[in-house]
Amino acid sequence: MSVILLRNTHCHLINMMLFLASTLLLLSDAAASKSIIKSLPGFHGNLPFVLETGYIGVGELEAVQLFYYFVESERSPKDDPLVLWLTGGPGCSALSGFIYEIGPLSFDYAKSSGGGKPVLALNPYSWTKIANIIFVDAPVGTGFSYSTTWEGYDVSDTLSAAETYEFLRKWLVDHPKFLTNPLYVAGDSYSGIVAPIIVQEISDGNEVGRQPTMNLKGYVLGNPLTDHEIDTNSIVPFAYLKALISDKLYESFMKNCKGEYLNPDQSNASCMEDILAIKECIGDLYTAQILEPTCKLISPKPVALKWDPRFLIADDADILLSSPRVHGHWCRSYNHVYIYGWANDETVRDALHIRKGTIKDWRRCNKTLAYSYNVESAVDYHRNLTKKPYRALIYSGDHDIIIPYIGTHEWIESLNLTIKHDWEPWFVDGQVAGYAMLYADNAQEYITYDLSFATVKGGGHTAPEYRPEQCFAMMDRWFDYYPL
Template sequence: MKKGLSIYPATTEMSGIRLRNTHFHVINMMLFLVFPLLLLSDAAASKSIIKSLPGFDGNLPFVLETGYIGVGELEAVQLFYYFIESERSPKDDPLVLWLTGGPGCSALSGIIYEIGPLSFDYAKSSGGGKPVLALNPYSWTKIANIIFVDAPVGTGFSYSTTWEGYHVTDTLSAAETYEFLRKWLVDHPKFLTNPLYVAGDSFTGIVAPIIVQEISDGNEVGHQPTMNIKGYVLGNPRTDYEIESNSIVPFAHLKALISDKLYESFMKNCKGEYLNPDQSNASCMEDILAINECIGNLDNAQILEPTCKDISPKPVALKWDPRFLIADDADILLSSPRDPGPWCRNYNYVYIYMWANDETVRDALHIRKGTIKDWRRCNKTLAYSYNVESTVDYHRNLTKQPYRTLIYSGDHDMVIPYVGTLEWIESLNLTIKYDWEPWFVDGQVAGYAMLYADNAQEYITYDLTFASVKVRTGISSANCLI
């Protein structure tokens, strides 16, 4: 027996029994605490440090790790990730779990087109050769360690060894991502004390709050490892479909896309109901048709940019649904941009398809051969079931924790309008600490922000910042990529 375990003197047979019982009790307790960690760490061994990538000249000036972590029953689901250490101070800077929207849009899209350290040099890539990579001077990895994960399964390079593994719901996706994060932290213990934030954009607004709730609940019941969760960050987040759909018309009115007269008529005849109007109300349906004529030919994700696909509203099963105003955002794959014709953001996606489906790139990233035939930026064929209509209650419950939350919205996004986001934030009944004020970049107004707090709890400090982002056409931002 190791020194320090004995608490009873072994002087009699009875004391020896007591000693052995104590020994077994301590060992059992140790196994109870350690065994789950052993199970968690077992599948986290598949990882590689990537020194260079095809298309990038020289060694990467940052630490890039890729790998797989198995989750779910028998770890059939293998989630692929990219981890990039902070370029400033990895041991001190926050750890961020970044989830790209969709569902089904790859983490690589987040790295290249959103917040990561790499982008394409379009001038050098447009000659017909292999895509050329360049550094992004505005990468969030300048100040944070970021895990980009291909979730849910079927996204990017993530895969399942069983057909059943591909059937995912909102809550199951959140549970699997939570399991992924636990296993990742067990395998990377030096980041356990870093402040942890869950972040993402677009559809991530559904799964991210559930994941944060899973982390919070797990910490309370003693799940290992304990996570140093400090809050979450969401950009143009899908949160409540009814609120967001019904905010499209007020947004369109604020942006002068429909007239005062039409807006007032709609509010009178339809009572603000755009998602589920009374179809027997002829005046209301006439107003909706007029509204659709005004906004139906816009790029709803960025109303200042040209629309690149033909879209038209159409009923399904005789039921009106404004989702059919939103263009199918399947990627346009063109060998070169149209000439003449408008610049379209989707034209830039051709490069990532060429790059990610190149065998030399897959070898460099250590992608398991035979697992993914054709990489897609956004997988539209996921076996995904939407079982969470709204995450407002999750946000409300999280206000009971000492978290910091940032919700930001591009001010020209009509898919998830900022006015709808503000509506559900207001429903949390928080106290406004700082009202609508400008924030600045290089002395220029970059948007507007509000700070909310929950002062009802004596010992818990929760705050939520809402920020609008002033977006102009041609500038890549999280609100107009998905």
């Protein structure tokens, strides 16, 4: 008996030593570059929340340096969830999500007009009121993240996920007090491809004993690109449901193109005429929110060229800084101009502790990434995760035509989950805020996985930017396991 006890104690000590060794190894590799930011240009007085910025080195020889903004929960940092937030793109900076979507600060547009420096104000619907959030500039080349080698900039969907997973492991080793917090991976738009891969990496790492063990609870995705074929082919049915195209045109498209918008038969003249007519109907709409106008002249590519069903979207700054605003004609992209002046200001960079000489021109979305799109669909990752004890929230602004909610609903249905609560409205302040469904995996002996699908009424591609109060209420309820 004593021999067995000694053997067990010996095994326990070995396991402890292995854990400490792996932790020390991670710590030795983790970047020590982090700073607590007390104040920021454009905001009057000290920040009323804890903001930390820093770099974490990942990959071979830590050539890739990923920059992050971390905000502690303003409610209870030790109890509230820890959220890793990924902005889409790929290549759109975490600062965009921080300022325009779910972060504690936003621009005060009334006080920022007139050519002066942008003025910052507190966001009353910041998700940091209920969660600790790490906003990371990923993949490398995004925001203030950079590589010390040219090879480091060659990145793909799977490599980006692997590097972000390594980032999170090192960040948690460097911030051990958050190891026990419920962990969620979250993001929107193109993050719908990368985030489920990261969740899978974390889950697999936990199962094989990779340190540190993470308290993974699930993931949250907004208007996520998930399956290129499903998402793109849902554009025309969505346009029809929203009365953007006529019954006659929709019926003709379904007959001539057989519902194929991603890869239509270009030799079919009738089909291509229908597609060009559809583009004519929706070409002047802001694709992220169909109730708003576009600020760009969009023209379909000639039929002779390789067909591209996506809309031509230029960078906000390129358009707006080179042409005068038209009086009375407002576009949401005007709001995005302020962030360029702010993030490229040297006093701001100094305040954020950005390493000098690493990023010449900050861009909200870097469209020159050396990026390989090597995952066409993330549906199989979601399907794998339905067998795990996780929670998922997929929400869709229902006025987004880039990733229409009906395409998102279609791939969710393909997971063959059991419907626990069918389509029904959810409310904020007595008003309909959207519609929601709750799914679960009943194939197992015990229900351990559930997925909530919610639409946000009137929301656009980045739903919190358009409906901040409703999205805040949605997250507050979901994090606390309440019905929406």
